[in-house]
Amino acid sequence: MQNGTAIEIKALKKIYENGFKALNGVNLEIRRGEIFALLGPNGAGKTTLINAVCGIVRPSSGTVAIGGYDNISQYRKARSLVGLVPQELSTDSFETVWNTVTFSRGLFGKANNPRHIEDVLKRLSLWDKKDEQIRHLSGGMKRRVMVAKALSHEPEILFLDEPTAGVDVELRKSMWAQVRSLRETGITIILTTHYIEEAQEMADRVGIINKGELILTEDKKTLMQKMGKRQMIFVLREQLTTIPSELGSYPLTLEKDDNGGKLILTYDAETENDISDVLDNLKSHGIRPKDIYSHQSSLEEIFIELVEVK
Ligand SMILES: Nc1ncnc2c1ncn2[C@@H]1O[C@H](COP(=O)(O)OP(=O)(O)O)[C@@H](O)[C@H]1O
Ligand SMILES: [Mg+2]
Missing domain, CATH: 3.40.50.300 (P-loop containing nucleotide triphosphate hydrolases)
Structure with missing residues (x-):
């Protein structure tokens, strides 16, 4: 000891x-x-x-x-x-x-x-x-x-x-x-x-x-x-089959649903992220989100996830 x-x-x-x-x-x-x-x-x-x-x-x-x-x-x-x-x-x-x-x-x-x-x-x-x-x-x-x-x-x-x-x-x-x-x-x-x-x-x-x-x-x-993850969620008008490769430098994931689906940008709460930069890039690929909102995972969510997995 x-x-x-x-x-x-x-x-x-x-x-x-x-x-x-x-x-x-x-x-x-x-x-x-x-x-x-x-x-x-x-x-x-x-x-x-x-x-x-x-x-x-x-x-x-x-x-x-x-x-x-x-x-x-x-x-x-x-x-x-x-x-x-x-x-x-x-x-x-x-x-x-x-x-x-x-x-x-x-x-x-x-x-x-x-x-x-x-x-x-x-x-x-x-x-x-x-x-x-x-x-x-x-x-x-x-x-x-x-x-x-x-x-x-x-x-x-x-x-x-x-x-x-x-x-x-x-x-x-x-x-x-x-x-x-x-x-x-x-x-x-x-x-x-x-x-x-x-x-x-x-x-x-x-x-x-x-x-x-x-x-x-x-x-x-x-x-x-760890819990300080933030997400910016771009709600899409039209289905995307894949994320354009030029956008590969951004931490983006694609989530499909019955509508247009969502593009989700996940980043640390501490790192600066220029959302307008991402938006410009999306635009230049003809992707115009119909809605954008942010989400921050809380200790509560982490806790619930941990406790439910077990
Ligand atoms: N004397 C006891 N006999 C049988 N089961 C008990 C006894 N004391 C507590 N428990 C059970 O053990 C579990 C843990 O209880 P406890 O340590 O009081 O939990 P917590 O403080 O986290 O709410 C509970 O399911 C409780 O019902
Ligand atoms: Mg107790």
Whole structure:
């Protein structure tokens, strides 16, 4: 395991008692200090994966090392390095914010450290609510209390399982800002989401999971470049049998349909392309499109394609 590695997951499988295969051999390395988004549809195995890493679900086979410690044979060491905000929030407590967060720390056998609890509450904009009962807080504050609890024992790695599921847009954005500010403290963050925008917004790297398999792990920037394909579509009046060879220098493809068909120019979002140049060339070959429109593939389309192929 390398120094820059926070978590190393190898050949992880989980078959539930009823025989359901929720994880089918996942290999994944999480780097120190990164925000990693595990993106996948409902039922893909995100929660199972996180729970298996955090020791809540026992893997059927495979290994997980957290900061170099095996999460089964060296459970306490491994577990002390991670904080988990579970998908299901339990937040109708009569306890105060301060007591709940302090109690969470105690569960890890750590000595009291009011300074740390204060830091965490301030960072999450909960300081002025420290004496409030949790049940009296707004939904967004309750979520932040869950994050504060997960940070109470000073973990190096924070798991957020669907941090903004069912939350309105405004709250989602403020949660994103909070997570970004946490990352500045050097903590490694792994979040699961089925919101593509969330992965796009937050992550340094994205892993796409479907049916218990990690089908892609990629730097977000690379993924964005891959998805940054643009198309200019020329709707034709008359059928073309082939693309004139003089137009061969353009990345054109011909798509036939019941009408005149379409000529499709595909290019990277980043490269400049002179559409009028292409148009002139088409014209000089007697090709006059009756309509022109552009199309940009989104992460959503890529995601759907990936997830449907499998
Ligand atoms: N305790 C369990 N017993 C049997 N099947 C389960 C259990 N927990 C989850 N599953 C199934 O495993 C699959 C993955 O679930 P989960 O990890 O919660 O997915 P996600 O978090 O990506 O929505 C789902 O099909 C779910 O129904
Ligand atoms: Mg889940």
